[in-house]
Amino acid sequence: MNGKSTSQPMSVKSKEGNMLTVKDQVKDRWRAHFCELLNRPAPARRYHPSQQMWEQLDIDTSESSEEEVEKAINKLKNNKSAGTDSVTAELIKCGGQPTRARFHSLLLKIWQEEQMKKRVRTLRGIEDGWKLSDLDFADDVALIEPDEEKSAAALTRLRGAGEEVGLVVSAEKTKVMPIGETSACVKDGESTTDKVEKFNYLGSTVTPINSIDTELNIRTGIAANAFKNLRNTWRAKISLKIKMRIYTAVVIPTLLYASETWATTRKHEQRLDAFDSRCLRIMNYSEDQMVGTKAQQ
Template structure:
């Protein structure tokens, strides 16, 4: 595959240009405004085993790449399966979607709004809603297949069942979550599935009115929020320790060479999610990269941060629950304000004021 791509793009065909600078802090974007230390990198083809993805900044450029790729395949006596080849157009925010017209030897390629690549669901709208739904569906299937042989089997103790859940269900649910850009709605949906599974293992019914914090504490498993943050920080540590020529590290320390963000509310980026996770784990923003270069100390730091983050999350959840109960109790307070002209009682003074108008 590598030799064929070299033959196809020997003239340096364009892809997507990014600019990067590995020295300095990843959250300091001003460093990319330097005129001498910034380097450029072109992302054109992504290879994994026998899978190949081509990327371009416009429809014309992508058609040019496909023409050269098709010619190179013919030179190596290879054939492109047009039924398995799909095209996805991801317009910038605010741009109108237009179905791309990409041809190979006179055959139009299917334009997909989403498709699965290396186990992950990529979406035309550039968010992970479809990926989260797909993960929950597959994890639910994995959980269901083990119901008769593991979850419902009496001869297996609870701790073994929880270990199987950690090994067989959670990895399916959180596959490739290290690179997700998480919104609150995603974490809530994943955590709802997570706690429902644990309730079934612990044989806790909704009628028991046991909160999720107690369920997680009994199972000895943290919430999905904490697990996601730990996964992303662990992956960030791998990126920091990678050799400088590796593409994942270059992408991590880069931004697009062209384009700009509009004013107002912005879509979250992976770096925004990562920065929030670092703060939640009580790690210093200005020194986290230095700490991540030592793998052993970084993993120890993540374990401590995960414990403190989960404890803070549970404490906040308990506080919110207490406030809800107090509010409900106040709304049921017995009426104590009486009318001076009749025996009627009122819970609030505004009710008495309205009532006095008739006297």
């Protein structure tokens, strides 16, 4: 959709950091990389799972009320595919008070039989009413600790647990970010972990003050690049309806990636509206069509 594709030359960095572009050299570098990565010696220690001790917090874990069930049902999103039971969110909402009462009764039964507690414990690092100490996704781990001493101890435990299953924690990629007035001189063995003012986790930029200014700058830049790559589509003689469907499927998700976690202000919303309006003008939308489009979004 965005014109002719251009082939990019294969390139990779050597261990010394030099760029390799010759085809045979690139193949040899990848071969050496995977040989080193996959042919590791067996762990010196075997992993033996033990019960983790958690710091108990004062959190209400009592039975849910019918009002909480009602709030949860109202938050269900419409126009979503049904699950294996073929029951959509719209159908549940239309059920009214009788449906809420049945759901509440069912939840109480599950809670009393402690089936729900067993499901909650499958979430890594969480138990009922206990402290969240880490966020794990694939090979990315974010440790959450209150001070330097506990952070260093957690990093040591993580490194030891990794060694037991043949995994290595990269010292070069390990960073520490202080939140608030907390200092961040965390020791990793004999060396000190690098301190950063922000870091990227699962595609989102995390900052100490939970501001989305930096994240919004990044998202608008990536979305603008995605919009620019489709410039031939915007100039093509196709209907505005098709252009809008492409825009909604490609550019908007890029712009609003992970926006569910954003704490936006009016200023942020105005920036997003300005970006949207600028793109719609390039797509030859009139002012009246833009107002109608924003009302639908």
